[in-house]
Amino acid sequence: MKLFHIPRRVRGLIFDMDGTLYTNHAYGEHQNVVLIQRLAELRGLSYEEMNAQIDEYRRHWAQSHQGEKLSLGNTMVAFGIPIEESIRWRSELINPEHFLSPDPVLRSTLLAMKDYAGLAVVTNNPTDIAQRTLGTLGVLDLFSVIVGLDTFGASKPHDRSFLKAAEDLQAKPEECIAIGDRYDIDIALPLKLGMGGILVDGAEDMAPILTLLQNL
Numbered sequence: 001m002k003l004f005h006i007p008r009r010v011r012g013l014i015f016d017m018d019g020t021l022y023t024n025h026a027y028g029e030h031q032n033v034v035l036i037q038r039l040a041e042l043r044g045l046s047y048e049e050m051n052a053q054i055d056e057y058r059r060h061w062a063q064s065h066q067g068e069k070l071s072l073g074n075t076m077v078a079f080g081i082p083i084e085e086s087i088r089w090r091s092e093l094i095n096p097e098h099f100l101s102p103d104p105v106l107r108s109t110l111l112a113m114k115d116y117a118g119l120a121v122v123t124n125n126p127t128d129i130a131q132r133t134l135g136t137l138g139v140l141d142l143f144s145v146i147v148g149l150d151t152f153g154a155s156k157p158h159d160r161s162f163l164k165a166a167e168d169l170q171a172k173p174e175e176c177i178a179i180g181d182r183y184d185i186d187i188a189l190p191l192k193l194g195m196g197g198i199l200v201d202g203a204e205d206m207a208p209i210l211t212l213l214q215n216l
């Protein structure tokens with residue numbers, strides 16, 4: 001876990017979903033594989049050929065953007081798949097229920113966090129997948145705000161998504177902390193917007209974040 005800016009007064013916690021509220025390598029892979037597989041079918045390529053093209057594109061993009069990472073959603077746009085189409089594919093193909101299960105430790109930690117701040121998720125999956133993921137983890141009722149890929153038709157990092165989460169939490173941007181596992185996608189932009197930022201290694205970092213809130 002790495003702390004960037006931590007506001008003195010915190011009213012909102014804006015979480016990334018995947019790799020942040022749960023860690024499940026197989027589910028992470030599944031989400032990428034089903035989308036790349038669909039694109040491969042559309043292009044008449046094998047999965048391996050399509051995957052290699054996507055890897056190559058993202059590598060070149062990173063080289064020309066100071067090593068920054070590009071989300072798969074934005075990579076799909078570059079391959080001619082509009083975000084609206086990505087949203088439909090994700091809703092149809094991604095199955096959190098096949099990989100995840102209730103996490104009582106996560107639930108009790110998030111429940112305690114709610115004494116300090118409202119909870120939001122900003123994710124590059126559509127809202128329905130985010131709801132199913134949070135539901136499968138057993139924590140859906142604890143989140144008052146979900147901003148998904150379909151909310152603005154924009155993939156993170158996107159300022160409107162983070163600002164909308166803060167607004168719906170009735171918090172100023174400078175009263176929020178963005179929490180995620182990818183600096184370029186989850187943290188860098190919120191810091192520019194005046195929010196706090198915490199880069200996590202996974203759901204196991206939720207307990208120390210609770211301790212941090214208790215000691216502000």
Ligand SMILES: [Mg+2]
Nearest residue numbers: 016018019181
């Ligand atoms: Mg993530």
